[in-house]
Amino acid sequence: MELRQLEYFLECAQRGSLTRAAEALYTTQPHVSQVIRALEQELGTALFRRTGSGIVLTEDGERIRFYAENAVKNAALIRDTAADAGV
Amino acid sequence: MELRQLEYFLECAQRGSLTRAAEALYTTQPHVSQVIRALEQELGTALFRRTGSGIVLTEDGERIRFYAENAVKNAALIRDTAADAGV
DNA sequence: TCAAATTACGGTCGACGTAAGGATC
DNA sequence: GATCCTTACGTCGACCGTAATTTGA
Numbered sequence: 001m002e003l004r005q006l007e008y009f010l011e012c013a014q015r016g017s018l019t020r021a022a023e024a025l026y027t028t029q030p031h032v033s034q035v036i037r038a039l040e041q042e043l044g045t046a047l048f049r050r051t052g053s054g055i056v057l058t059e060d061g062e063r064i065r066f067y068a069e070n071a072v073k074n075a076a077l078i079r080d081t082a083a084d085a086g087v
Numbered sequence: 088m089e090l091r092q093l094e095y096f097l098e099c100a101q102r103g104s105l106t107r108a109a110e111a112l113y114t115t116q117p118h119v120s121q122v123i124r125a126l127e128q129e130l131g132t133a134l135f136r137r138t139g140s141g142i143v144l145t146e147d148g149e150r151i152r153f154y155a156e157n158a159v160k161n162a163a164l165i166r167d168t169a170a171d172a173g174v
Numbered sequence: 175t176c177a178a179a180t181t182a183c184g185g186t187c188g189a190c191g192t193a194a195g196g197a198t199c
Numbered sequence: 200g201a202t203c204c205t206t207a208c209g210t211c212g213a214c215c216g217t218a219a220t221t222t223g224a
Contacts, residue, residue, distance in 0.1 A: 001090060001162055001165065001166070002089045002090050002091065003088060003089050003090050003158075004089065006162075006165075017178080018178075018179065019177085019178065019179085027215075027216085028215075028216060028217085029178080029179075030179085030180075030181085030215085030216075030217085030218095031214080031215050031216070032179095033179060033180060033181090034180090034181095034214085034215080035214090035215095037180085043165070043166065043169035044169060044170070045169045045172050050178085050179065050180090050222080050223085051178095051223075051224080052177085052178070052179085052222060052223030052224050053177070053178070053223075053224060054178075054179095055178095055179085059172070060168070060169060060172045063168050063172065064165050064168055064169065067161040067162075067164045067165045067168065068161070068165060070157065070158075070161040071090075071157075071158045071161035071162050071165070074154040074155070074157040074158035074161065075088055075093075075154075075158050077154045078088065078093075078130070078151050078154045078155060078158070079088070079130065081147070081150050081151055081154065082130035082131060082132045082147060082151065083131070085132050085146070085147045085150070104203080105203075105204065106202085106203065106204085114190075114191085115190075115191060115192085116203080116204075117190085117191080117192085117193095117204085117205075117206085118189080118190055118191070119204095120204060120205060120206090121189085121190085121205090121206095122189090122190095124205085137197090137198090137203085137204065137205095138198080138199095138203090139197065139198030139199060139202085139203070139204085140198075140199065140202075140203065141203075141204095142203095142204085
């Protein structure tokens with residue numbers, strides 16, 4: 001598991017679409033699909049249900065979302081702390 | 088920034104030595120050195136002071152440590168949540 | 175049938191190891 | 200001079216993009 005995967009996951013969860021997430025992340029939709037799928041395989045559970053017109057969080061996905069946000073937020077705090085220290 | 092870098096950082100901080108951290112992480116000491124250095128460059132600040140007989144956290148390093156622990160802990164919670172869901 | 179996701183595949187860049195080179199006590 | 204960290208360098212695998220295929224309303 002890596003932070004980038006979690007960032008991709010959160011963007012997908014927020015937008016409800018791999019295509020929109022890919023745009024927001026400045027990458028391609030197949031790539032987002034690969035990253036999410038790798039995360040699901042690593043965790044051994046589906047995070048989204050594919051609906052044919054987008055994606056919807058599964059229960060597992062919703063449970064994980066909070067922790068993913070925390071992890072990403074703490075990474076941001078690290079960057080902020082380092083930036084403040086540099087000033 | 089990636090979780091693996093933060094895990095390396097925490098192990099180094101805890102052991103006070105790149106060599107010991109490398110053993111604990113099942114990798115080589117030059118690799119740990121590279122990872123830490125890349126993190127320091129990305130953050131634009133030194134996290135450790137090199138003493139010739141090990142390493143010591145700088146003030147910036149100490150400030151960041153707490154957030155790194157939080158990020159890694161939340162990643163662990165994600166794994167736990169997924170594992171419980173699988174049961 | 176059409177939009178959205180998946181699979182296949184290839185190039186390139188980074189992760190990681192080995193070997194050699196400083197630095198500090 | 201022994202021990203620790205750093206630099207240099209090579210290889211192999213992963214990341215990410217393009218193209219083709221599949222899926223579901």
